[in-house]
Amino acid sequence: GQQVMQIPQYQHVQEGEDFTTYCNSSTTLSNIQWYKQRPGGHPVFLIQLVKSGEVKKQKRLTFQFGEAKKNSSLHITATQTTDVGTYFCAGSQAGTALIFGKGTTLSVSS
Amino acid sequence: NAGVTQTPKFQVLKTGQSMTLQCAQDMNHNSMYWYRQDPGMGLRLIYYSASEGTTDKGEVPNGYNVSRLNKREFSLRLESAAPSQTSVYFCASSTLGQGDTEAFFGQGTRLTVV
Numbered sequence: 567g568q569q570v571m572q573i574p575q576y577q578h579v580q581e582g583e584d585f586t587t588y589c590n591s592s593t594t595l596s597n598i599q600w601y602k603q604r605p606g607g608h609p610v611f612l613i614q615l616v617k618s619g620e621v622k623k624q625k626r627l628t629f630q631f632g633e634a635k636k637n638s639s640l641h642i643t644a645t646q647t648t649d650v651g652t653y654f655c656a657g658s659q660a661g662t663a664l665i666f667g668k669g670t671t672l673s674v675s676s
Numbered sequence: 677n678a679g680v681t682q683t684p685k686f687q688v689l690k691t692g693q694s695m696t697l698q699c700a701q702d703m704n705h706n707s708m709y710w711y712r713q714d715p716g717m718g719l720r721l722i723y724y725s726a727s728e729g730t731t732d733k734g735e736v737p738n739g740y741n742v743s744r745l746n747k748r749e750f751s752l753r754l755e756s757a758a759p760s761q762t763s764v765y766f767c768a769s770s771t772l773g774q775g776d777t778e779a780f781f782g783q784g785t786r787l788t789v790v
Binding site: 567572575599601608609610611614654656661663664665666667668669 | 707709711716717718719720721724726732734735766768770777778779780781782783784
């Protein structure tokens with residue numbers, strides 16, 4: 567079945583450093599979504615990418631979808647303590663359920 | 677507008693007991709999902725329902741049953757709880773499109789089986 571792999575599992579950075587998490591799917595996806603989960607909370611939607619090679623930005627966050635629609639990345643520029651949490655990618659094929667990666671847990675020290 | 681509501685928020689069960697986790701959404705979404713979250717394992721899909729009247733197994737369905745009672749409600753039942761089912765359970769819903777669109781999650785149910 568469809569698998570979504572995400573690396574790294576954990577990342578610790580100093581405030582102000584950049585951070586990137588990578589997501590790879592075993593199958594071609596119709597779209598990929600990114601979620602953030604704060605400690606003790608529930609996943610919250612950040613963005614959806616649909617087109618091959620798509621790049622979207624949200625302030626300090628940059629999201630990319632690969633040309634083959636099998637991989638994606640989330641890059642945070644100049645991390646802040648408010649960025650702490652676990653970032654999940656989730657992919658689906660047309661009409662199927664979202665399959666989540668295992669997530670990257672980001673910690674930030676000031 | 678409450679979004680996705682899960683009950684209960686916390687539950688402790690003894691091995692062999694049964695229980696039903698309730699989930700309701702008020703966003704008129706077609707698709708609903710149950711995930712479990714364990715440390716280091718991410719969110720694993722237990723069952724999902726693409727539309728009212730249909731349910732499908734996900735990655736880890738063993739030991740669980742589901743009911744899509746109507747468009748709003750999707751329940752998850754543990755017939756005979758086991759310690760391996762200790763986890764945080766999340767219900768989610770989304771609209772059905774070409775690939776699912778944004779999923780909205782409930783607050784989660786923290787279940788401990790002793």
